[in-house]
Amino acid sequence: MTGILPLVPAGQPGLLTVPPGGEDLAPYLAAGGYAPLPAPGALLGRVAATELRGRGGAGFPAAVKLRAVRDAPGRPVVVANGEEGEPGSVKDRWLLRHRPHLVLDGVRLAAAMTDAARGCVYVSDVRAEQAVRRALAERPADLRVDVVRTEHSYVAGEETAVVRRIDGGPALPRAKPPRPYENGVGGAPTLVANVETLARIAVLHSHPDAAAAIAGTYLVTLSGTAGEPALVEAPAGTYLKTLADLHGHGRAEAVLLGGLFGGLHGAGWTDLRLDHDGLAAAGGALGCGALHFLRPEDCPVAVAADAAGYLAAQSARQCGVCVSGTGALAGTLAAVARGEAADDDIAKLLRWSGQLPGRGACGLLDAAARIAATLLAHFPDRVQDHRDTSCPACGDAAPHDGRRFAVAVP
Numbered sequence: 001m002t003g004i005l006p007l008v009p010a011g012q013p014g015l016l017t018v019p020p021g022g023e024d025l026a027p028y029l030a031a032g033g034y035a036p037l038p039a040p041g042a043l044l045g046r047v048a049a050t051e052l053r054g055r056g057g058a059g060f061p062a063a064v065k066l067r068a069v070r071d072a073p074g075r076p077v078v079v080a081n082g083e084e085g086e087p088g089s090v091k092d093r094w095l096l097r098h099r100p101h102l103v104l105d106g107v108r109l110a111a112a113m114t115d116a117a118r119g120c121v122y123v124s125d126v127r128a129e130q131a132v133r134r135a136l137a138e139r140p141a142d143l144r145v146d147v148v149r150t151e152h153s154y155v156a157g158e159e160t161a162v163v164r165r166i167d168g169g170p171a172l173p174r175a176k177p178p179r180p181y182e183n184g185v186g187g188a189p190t191l192v193a194n195v196e197t198l199a200r201i202a203v204l205h206s207h208p209d210a211a212a213a214i215a216g217t218y219l220v221t222l223s224g225t226a227g228e229p230a231l232v233e234a235p236a237g238t239y240l241k242t243l244a245d246l247h248g249h250g251r252a253e254a255v256l257l258g259g260l261f262g263g264l265h266g267a268g269w270t271d272l273r274l275d276h277d278g279l280a281a282a283g284g285a286l287g288c289g290a291l292h293f294l295r296p297e298d299c300p301v302a303v304a305a306d307a308a309g310y311l312a313a314q315s316a317r318q319c320g321v322c323v324s325g326t327g328a329l330a331g332t333l334a335a336v337a338r339g340e341a342a343d344d345d346i347a348k349l350l351r352w353s354g355q356l357p358g359r360g361a362c363g364l365l366d367a368a369a370r371i372a373a374t375l376l377a378h379f380p381d382r383v384q385d386h387r388d389t390s391c392p393a394c395g396d397a398a399p400h401d402g403r404r405f406a407v408a409v410p
Ligand code: SF4
Pocket: 155, 172, 173, 174, 314, 315, 316, 317, 318, 319, 320, 322, 323, 359, 360, 361, 362, 363, 364, 365
């Protein structure tokens, strides 16, 4: 892991800046942390004015979510969701391990904005849990905050899975509605907020002068078969190509976006920027901000088969359409990779990738469908090549277990 790229404008506070000696209470207080609570509505107004978007993947406006929880009947609960299920993303675990006070400060502020009676940190990473418990023991105890451990999985961080696990059930998604803001932990309106979102709220509070820049900056995990993985902080609008060039992926010819959720992008990817709306318009998604770069010698068919195989293995097997759909997508992509696709398999992949999105209780099925759709859209020639010749990169990639996307937390 090459660490941190200081793309935040000079003089602005960044989330990746750890005080000398680590983030213990004293340096955190000295840096302006745990500042007195703002007047009701003042910070929420600032969150709205900066148009801060959630960093868990969907990019939903943070102020809209906060207001929905605040205005729902009952006393709310705030959950810091630190279970990052997307392979290739490390930002949330990094924040919990190295900046636990910043996240807990965000929980405190979100509780103040929503009038919540309690908070909770939801996490699977052992070192993150230890850091949070240490910080809880020394912070000003003005809000009850519990820690709930879960098993790591692709779906454990989905918001309804979070609520079910905190309530003592399995960390599996359930059908929506109701959403957690209506009926969450213990039946209370619940804010399930990504830890980066909460950390940004804490910095917005302590550095109001830099509010717009703080809300417009993203933590991004970069990985690929070349170069060391890196966790960087970069302003919205940064070209993905710039990030690739700066971190040893200068030969990249394609990128897998969002962890696995944003699909594969080939020709034209160098015009893509760090921007939710722009990436959505290009048929992708920024998701949690994990970018996996492919070199010319990497095979996009192998990457797609690997991603779909991983997703099929991670299916919570609750929705029939997900069990059969993700399995069919993964099995067919694996057959293409082996050079054993039937004549109508490409047509089937096309049809399924159009029909399946939106039909599961969570985004896993959508991710698998987007992987297939973008592979066919961006790499038709590479797919066709697998009909005629055997591909060594695909042979090396089997079994398709997603191991290539794993990144160690720095
Ligand atoms: S879509 Fe798949 S992973 Fe998501 S809840 Fe349904 S069965 Fe589970």
